[in-house]
Amino acid sequence: MTLKEIAKIAGVSTTTVSYVLNDSKKVSDEVKDKVMHIVQEANYQPNRIARSLRVNRTRTIGVMAEDITFPSTMRIIEGIDRFAEQNNYNIILNSLGFSDKLRHHYEDIHLYKNKIDNALGILISLQVDGIIYIGMHDRDVSGAIHTDKPLVYTYCYTNDPKDYTVTYDNQIAYDMTRYLIEKGHKKIGIISGPINSTPSHKRLIGYQSALNDAGITLNLEYIQVGNWSYEFGYSASQKLLLMEERPTAIFALNDYMAMGAINAAMDMGLNIPEDLSVVGFDNIDMGKYTRPGLTTIDMPLEEMGRVSAEIIANLSADIVDEKRDYIFPCTIVERKTVRVF
Amino acid sequence: MTLKEIAKIAGVSTTTVSYVLNDSKKVSDEVKDKVMHIVQEANYQPNRIARSLRVNRTRTIGVMAEDITFPSTMRIIEGIDRFAEQNNYNIILNSLGFSDKLRHHYEDIHLYKNKIDNALGILISLQVDGIIYIGMHDRDVSGAIHTDKPLVYTYCYTNDPKDYTVTYDNQIAYDMTRYLIEKGHKKIGIISGPINSTPSHKRLIGYQSALNDAGITLNLEYIQVGNWSYEFGYSASQKLLLMEERPTAIFALNDYMAMGAINAAMDMGLNIPEDLSVVGFDNIDMGKYTRPGLTTIDMPLEEMGRVSAEIIANLSADIVDEKRDYIFPCTIVERKTVRVF
DNA sequence: CTGAAAGCGCTTACAG
DNA sequence: CTGAAAGCGCTTACAG
Numbered sequence: 001m002t003l004k005e006i007a008k009i010a011g012v013s014t015t016t017v018s019y020v021l022n023d024s025k026k027v028s029d030e031v032k033d034k035v036m037h038i039v040q041e042a043n044y045q046p047n048r049i050a051r052s053l054r055v056n057r058t059r060t061i062g063v064m065a066e067d068i069t070f071p072s073t074m075r076i077i078e079g080i081d082r083f084a085e086q087n088n089y090n091i092i093l094n095s096l097g098f099s100d101k102l103r104h105h106y107e108d109i110h111l112y113k114n115k116i117d118n119a120l121g122i123l124i125s126l127q128v129d130g131i132i133y134i135g136m137h138d139r140d141v142s143g144a145i146h147t148d149k150p151l152v153y154t155y156c157y158t159n160d161p162k163d164y165t166v167t168y169d170n171q172i173a174y175d176m177t178r179y180l181i182e183k184g185h186k187k188i189g190i191i192s193g194p195i196n197s198t199p200s201h202k203r204l205i206g207y208q209s210a211l212n213d214a215g216i217t218l219n220l221e222y223i224q225v226g227n228w229s230y231e232f233g234y235s236a237s238q239k240l241l242l243m244e245e246r247p248t249a250i251f252a253l254n255d256y257m258a259m260g261a262i263n264a265a266m267d268m269g270l271n272i273p274e275d276l277s278v279v280g281f282d283n284i285d286m287g288k289y290t291r292p293g294l295t296t297i298d299m300p301l302e303e304m305g306r307v308s309a310e311i312i313a314n315l316s317a318d319i320v321d322e323k324r325d326y327i328f329p330c331t332i333v334e335r336k337t338v339r340v341f
Numbered sequence: 342m343t344l345k346e347i348a349k350i351a352g353v354s355t356t357t358v359s360y361v362l363n364d365s366k367k368v369s370d371e372v373k374d375k376v377m378h379i380v381q382e383a384n385y386q387p388n389r390i391a392r393s394l395r396v397n398r399t400r401t402i403g404v405m406a407e408d409i410t411f412p413s414t415m416r417i418i419e420g421i422d423r424f425a426e427q428n429n430y431n432i433i434l435n436s437l438g439f440s441d442k443l444r445h446h447y448e449d450i451h452l453y454k455n456k457i458d459n460a461l462g463i464l465i466s467l468q469v470d471g472i473i474y475i476g477m478h479d480r481d482v483s484g485a486i487h488t489d490k491p492l493v494y495t496y497c498y499t500n501d502p503k504d505y506t507v508t509y510d511n512q513i514a515y516d517m518t519r520y521l522i523e524k525g526h527k528k529i530g531i532i533s534g535p536i537n538s539t540p541s542h543k544r545l546i547g548y549q550s551a552l553n554d555a556g557i558t559l560n561l562e563y564i565q566v567g568n569w570s571y572e573f574g575y576s577a578s579q580k581l582l583l584m585e586e587r588p589t590a591i592f593a594l595n596d597y598m599a600m601g602a603i604n605a606a607m608d609m610g611l612n613i614p615e616d617l618s619v620v621g622f623d624n625i626d627m628g629k630y631t632r633p634g635l636t637t638i639d640m641p642l643e644e645m646g647r648v649s650a651e652i653i654a655n656l657s658a659d660i661v662d663e664k665r666d667y668i669f670p671c672t673i674v675e676r677k678t679v680r681v682f
Numbered sequence: 683c684t685g686a687a688a689g690c691g692c693t694t695a696c697a698g
Numbered sequence: 699c700t701g702a703a704a705g706c707g708c709t710t711a712c713a714g
Contacts, residue, residue, distance in 0.1 A: 002707060013685045018709060025710095028683060045466040049394050050707035053690050058390065063434075069419050071626075074410050081409065081436040090467060093404075093434045095422045125386040126431060230630060259630045266632055285412075286627040289571060289600045291607055343691060354701045359693060366694095369699060391691035394706050 001044045009042075010035050021046060052127065060090045061312050062128035064119050064145075066098040066136040071284050072301055073134050076154060079305025080132060087313060092126055094119045098136055116144055124149070130312030132305075137228070138167065138199045150315035154308045155301075157198070164315075165325045166308050168299040170199055172330035173206030173253075176279060176297060179332055180249050181214045184341025185277060188216075189240040189247035191257045193228040200225070203253050203281070222247055226257070233260025241268055241276070248277060249338070255280035255287055255296055262290070262337070273339035283333055293335030300328045342385045350383075351376050362387060393468065401431045402653050403469035405460050405486075407477040407497075408440040412625050413642055414475050417495060420646025421473060428654060433467055435460045439477055457485055465490070471653030473646075478569070479508065479540045491656035495649045496642075498539070505656075506666045507649050509640040511540055513671035514547030514594075517620060517638060520673055521590045522555045525682025526618060530563040530581040530588035532574055532598045541566070544594050544622070563588055567598070574601025582609055582617070589618060590679070596621035596628055596637055603631070603678070614680035624674055634676030641669045 003021070007014045012031060019025040020035045027035075038044075052058040063080060065073050077093070084091050096115055123131055130149050135141055135156025142158040145151060152164040180188050190207050193200040204223070211218055224239060226232035233252055237260060240247055252258035258280030265276045272278060272292055280287060280296035287294030307326055314321055344362070348355045353372060360366040361376045368376075379385075393399040404421060406414050418434070425432050437456055464472055471490050476482055476497025483499040486492060493505040521529050531548050534541040545564070552559055565580060567573035574593055578601060581588055593599035599621030606617045613619060613633055621628060621637035628635030648667055655662055 003709095004707075014708080015685055015687095015710080016683090019684085022709085026683065031683085045462055047394075047468060047707050048466045049390055049399065049468045050690090051709075053388075053390050053394050053692085054707080054709050056690070068422065069415050071412075074415055077434070078410050078436065078438075081434070082438070085436075085438075090463065091434045093418070093422070093432045095419065095426075097419075097423070097426075121386055122431065125389045127388060127390045256630070263630075263632050286630060289597070289604075289627060290631055291604055344693095345691075355692080356694080356701055356703095357699090360700085363693085367699065372699085388691050391706090392693075394708085395691080395693050397706070 001042050003044075003046060006035065006038055006042065006044055010038050056127075057316070058090075058127045058129055059088055060092055060126065060128045061309055062092050062094065062123035062126065062131040063134065064094045064096065064116070064123065064131060065134040066096045068093070068095040069099065070136045072155060072282070072299075073136060075301035076134050076305035076308070079302035079307075080309045081305075082302065083306045083309035083313070087309075089129075089309065089313065092123065092128060094123060113144075120145055120147060129316040132308045132312060139197055150312045152308045152311050154304050161324060163324065164311055166304050166311070167325075167327055168304065169327050169329050170202035171206060172297050172332070173203035173251075173281075174210045175206075176251060176281075176332055177207045177210035178214070180251065180277065180279065180338065181210065181216070183249075183277070183338055185247075185249040186216055187219070187222070187245060187247040187249070189222040189224065189250040191224045191226065191233055191236045191240075191250060191252040191261060193226065193253055195225050200253060207251065219245075228254055228257065230256045230260040233257030234264045235260075237261035237264035238268070241265060241270070248341075250276065250278045252278065252280050255282040255284045255294060258294055258296065258337075259286070259290070262294075273337050277338040279338060287333075287335065292337055295335045295337045296333055297330050298333050299330050303328055342383050344385075344387060347376065347379055347383065347385055350379050397468075398657070399431075399468045399470055400429060401433055401467065401469045402650055403433050403435065403464035403467065403472040404475065405435045405437065405457070405464065405472060406475040407437045409434070409436040410440065411477045413496060413623070413640075414477060416642035417475050417646035417649070420643035420648075421650045422646075423643065424647045424650035424654070428650075430470075430650065430654065433464065433469060435464060454485075461486055461488060470657040473649045473653060480538055491653045493649045493652050495645050502665060504665065505652055507645050507652070508666075508668055509645065510668050510670045511543035512547060513638050513673070514544035514592075514622075515551045516547075517592060517622075517673055518548045518551035519555070521592065521618065521620065521679065522551065522557070524590075524618070524679055526588075526590040527557055528560070528563070528586060528588040528590070529557075530565065530578075530591040532565045532567065532577045532581075532591060532593040532602060534567065534569045534594055536566050541594060548592065560586075569595055569598065571597045571601040574598030575605045576601075578602035578605035579609070582606060582611070589682075591617065591619045593619065593621050596623040596625045596635065599635055599637065599678075600627070600631070603635075614678050618679040620679060628674075628676065633678055636676045636678045637674055638671050639674050640671050644669055 003017050007017045020027050020032045131151045133153045141156045154166045157165045224236035250261050252261050261278050270276050280294050283296045283298035287296050344358050348358045360368050361373045472492045474494045482497045495507045498506045565577035591602050593602050603619050611617050624637045624639035628637050
């Protein structure tokens, strides 16, 4: 069934049918009703491919995800989808499948140039209105993509101030440290990702500032720098707990490391939170179900996705926006891994 | 940049350019080289929208997911994506967002008819070559979708034998029960989903058959029927553990209930697996990190996704396939929650 | 308020 | 081996 056939049945021109379908010009109610009736009857769905070709716009957002199996990626896509649904956009999903090969080499974005270029070519040929690049880990992906299309990076960033970027605010690390201090903790260990990672860096600064503002002197031994993995969390926790003056609380900079930290403590016969408090970062699903429930930090990932999509929509409608960096605040989710003194 | 412009620069017809681009007819090497050179130079990407309109095929698979934030959904999409990447297909993703509203009303598929119909209309208008419907829970979704397009249901099923369906084999419940028996367990409790759910039903049969084959008489009190939730797992576990002759092992029919079961036991002061063995079903990520690691059942979700996509590809290429139901075997993933007697 | 006609960027049957 | 031309299903400037 095509618009032409509808027109024929209705005894009007295709022009008219198009007008009523898109409500783009005044059409008499009589004609409108007749056409709509036939459209419903036939359960006619206009061919959006044809429309797209004609108007040179697809209302399609290309989503390039480094790894769709990451929980953070999913929540971001969920947010994009929410926007898409409400605004008559569609999502073309392209997974780069990084995690298979990239484990613990997150920084080597250039190794994957080919894969990205290939995906970009596909998205371009599909005439997407814009592209959202979703990192699997918050890090510098400068130069990952070159295109004239509207483009936004989310859950990652670039060093080009002209790129659109949507992320969360690492300032929460300050708040979390302060939260621990307010609960009576003074000896706070921290398990961090690589020091050359910007989020690690920013969070470490938050941690130190909070300590400083509370008049607590920094103990450098309390800072364990590693690689984001469960295993590192485990070993770093052991090291911390074997110290003379062991911390009463550990702030792990992601939840996997927090799990490792907790399990190391438990394996040493310590109870959580009685003997050790542990907090994480990311609010992965797991933290809800573990014993005890993990106190951690939630990022507004759905909102980040929604806004990314909105930026694409605006940009492709030539609504200019001078703001390039969108940063959303995080929140502390309180569960059971923190002891109050 | 269009094919026409390429043709002009190369001094040949658009016909010829199209032939070399698609390798669809013999073209002299000389002309071919010239054209390809210009194509590379210009970094030209053919407009697939135009192509799709012309050939009436988009090489696009519409993926309708009841909830993309479910871990199972992600793994299935990952599998679809893998096929897509290797076979030059693309994915249009449509999330129904069921989990927001449907919690614990999984069976009421008809409540969501509108939402599904709407999504279907979009996918049709986008001229997808076929549709994969991904359930968020393995259950009957008969009549969810009516379309002439190639359609496969995965991680759910219908009562229409003409529908294409790809699922996993619940037979593994027999194997898991037997595994427990082989480890020396005779008193095995089971925490099940709703009895009117087919997977519950099938798994319960597997459990009973294994018991029967081992000459263990069934204790009906050991069968707790509930609703798949963590909370139910918790309360059912309590009930089981308060019995005179309490089970030495609990088989929870999903991992969330298994977590609930474990936590209930721990809250009663029991140790896992010394005092109680617990196994789950689903192999959600969490089970890897909890203490102790959860022994559970893994479904080949990526493979299910891959095959779903392959069915669509075949169907839309008019390759007929009499097989309608694809069923894949599951595997037991052994971790630390089972005690050996 | 309505319609005839051109054209979006491709592919392909046909002719040479 | 190569090209002129029709047509996929829409939208829209233009004319009436």
